[in-house]
Amino acid sequence: MTPPGGNGASLPGRILVVDDTPFNRQLLARLLRGLGHEPVEAVDGRQALARLRDADVPPIDVILLDIVMPEMDGYQVLAELRDDPALRHLPVIVISGVDELDSVVRCLEMGAADYLPKTVDPAILKARIASSLARKRLHDAEREAVDRQAASNEVLAIMSRSAFDLQVVLDAVVRAAVRLCRADYGVAYTLDGDAYRVAASAGGTPELDAWERDHPIRPGRDSLVGRVALIGQVISVDDVLADREYQATPGQHVGGYRTLIGIPIEEDGAVSGVLALTRNEVRAFGDGERALAIGFAEQAAIGIANARLLETIERQRGQLARFLSPQVAQLVSSPEGEALLAGHRREITAMFCDLRNFTTFSESAEPEEVLGFLRRYHATVGSLVVEHEGTLEHFAGDGIMVFFNDPAFQDDHAARAARMAMAVRERFVDIGDEWRRRGHVLQVGIGIATGYATMGRIGFEGRYDYGGVGNAIILASRLSGEAAAGEILLSQRTFAAVDGQVAAEPAGERQLKGFSRPMPVFRVTAGSGGDLVVAETATAAEAS
Amino acid sequence: MSAPIDQAVWTNLIEMTGGDVEFVDDLVDTYLADGERQVAALREAAAGGSADDLVRPAHSLKSSSLNVGALDLGALCRALEESARTGKVPDATQQVTAIATGFDEVRSALLAERAERAAG
Secondary structure: OOOOOOOOOOOOOEEEEEOOOHHHHHHHHHHHHHOOOEEEEEOOHHHHHHHHHOOOOOOOOEEEEEOOOOOOOHHHHHHHHHHOOOOOOOOEEEEEOHHHHHHHHHHHHOOOOEEEEOOOOHHHHHHHHHHHHHHHHHHHHHHHHHHHHHHHHHHHHHHHHOOOOHHHHHHHHHHHHHHHOOOOEEEEEEEEOOEEEEEEEEOOOHHHHHHHHHOOEOOOOOOHHHHHHHHOOOEEEOOHHHOOOOOOOHHHHHHOOOEEEEEEEEEOOEEEEEEEEEEOOOOOOOHHHHHHHHHHHHHHHHHHHHHHHHHHHHHHHHHHHHHHHHHHHHHHHOOOHHHHHHOEEEEEEEEEEEEEOHHHHHHHOOHHHHHHHHHHHHHHHHHHHHHOOOEEEEEEOOEEEEEEOOOOOOOOHHHHHHHHHHHHHHHHHHHHHHHHHOOOOOEEEEEEEEEEEEEEEEEEOOEEEEEEEOHHHHHHHHHHHHOOOOOEEEOHHHHHHHOOOOOEEEEEEEOOOOOOOOEEEEEEOOOOOOOOOOOOOHHHHHHO | OOOOOOHHHHHHHHHHOOOOHHHHHHHHHHHHHHHHHHHHHHHHHHHHOOOHHHHHHHHHHHHHHHHHOOHHHHHHHHHHHHHHHHOOOOOHHHHHHHHHHHHHHHHHHHHHHHHHHHHO
């Protein structure tokens, strides 16, 4: 005979004992405990089903079911289990007397896994329970694999759908991590300044959540997140109360968590966030759970990197909006705005500015250098657009297109364009010098053309630009392409319009792509010596 | 009639619990308290003349009696349960009386065993 507690089953399970006879329940519970299992008792079928469906009762692994019971008998329980997808897989061992074999057959037909003689024999009990538990574990493992796959797919789907919405991605990651790593609470912290703040959480009470949100964590040995941040590695604390360095915070008291695991969310080798999972009981996270959590932290890292990329793009777009806003914002909000946006024909001056050698530069320089340079270039040109009240049509890498006389009327649109071009060239002297010292030759080439164009809203729902279509626009772009480093080329109409205001000279005729006849081209001579030309007419008078 | 408690089953029960006599005492108390309820239920069912109402108490007392080693009492319960399942128990009152007497003997035997153990 096996002494209880001695040679217990290697795989402990939670066993629901359903029997209306107190003696039987008591004896079975005792024997199960002796085998290392955890018995849960129910006095009849109704109570058994209630326990199985009660979210507060931990999941049951195997049911030991008596057949003859008041309220709801064993057959009814089997029928209910069979009809419940959440419980259908639970192995049921029917407890039956030797004189009740007919009932056993009926129960097996109804889905029971096995039967146990009513005259209890611990050896048989042990073997039957072990076999049913093994069946349950196999089922659980299969379901877990399917679950993990599904959760992983779900997070990936969310990431591809909302790649740039960090909140959505982090929420999904934390939710999946809590569920699959069997944690009670999970938090994704992100670095904000010098402290880690809650960016997303799942599973916690509102109280705990509020506390954690109000208490950013700094790197240090006194907290899990602090330690992860400090060391940059996965940290497990099996019991916070037994950890000498851990300072139990009010958050720990509110949350009552005991076992913790923290995974660094890394970006370029720096800990830009921490995924923390906690359990309210002392139960270490297993290797599988740890590996899963690391996977989720990696997904969070991708989410953060994407969000940062978007932030950069948004910031640049925000800068554009700032340059555009005075005119376009006013236009859109005015009564005639809609008509203007719908399209109108007007004489404009278009200025196109781009960089010589930019392709070579962007191929030979580090990407950070190229971005840094573009940022400075855009900021410089952007501020000049505002200063000269131009309408920025677009920034595209090194190319910048600006209109004058639309949407706001400007009598001196050609001269404004020329003055802005000179200011760009002037500012570029310093930028160009700086880059020349770093070994890159970068110079602007600018083209300006005046003529009629159709202006208005271009694009599609959700992504509109204010832009124009017309020969003058194409011509400005071609002239910019023709311009040598530091050169500002004007079309004939622009030259005529600025006559007396900006000094310029003929620069011959050029065969330009898209134009059948050679076009006369003029070169701005004013300001090319390096003196800043910003005054309205004084400069022009001085130059001429 | 043999001894109310079968020695082999009783020894087995004590072995099953790892020799935890306190637990066995608890178990016996549970058996006796529940047994009294089942005997009362049997008496009521016999008086009421409903064979159906005899089934469950007879079944319940049978299984715990067999486990505690009260094999004769268990056999009496089984006989009653079986005939009750057929729907007709002409001598229900007599059978129930026999079970009640059997239960009393089992109780005396169990309590005597406990007293002996305490004394010895």
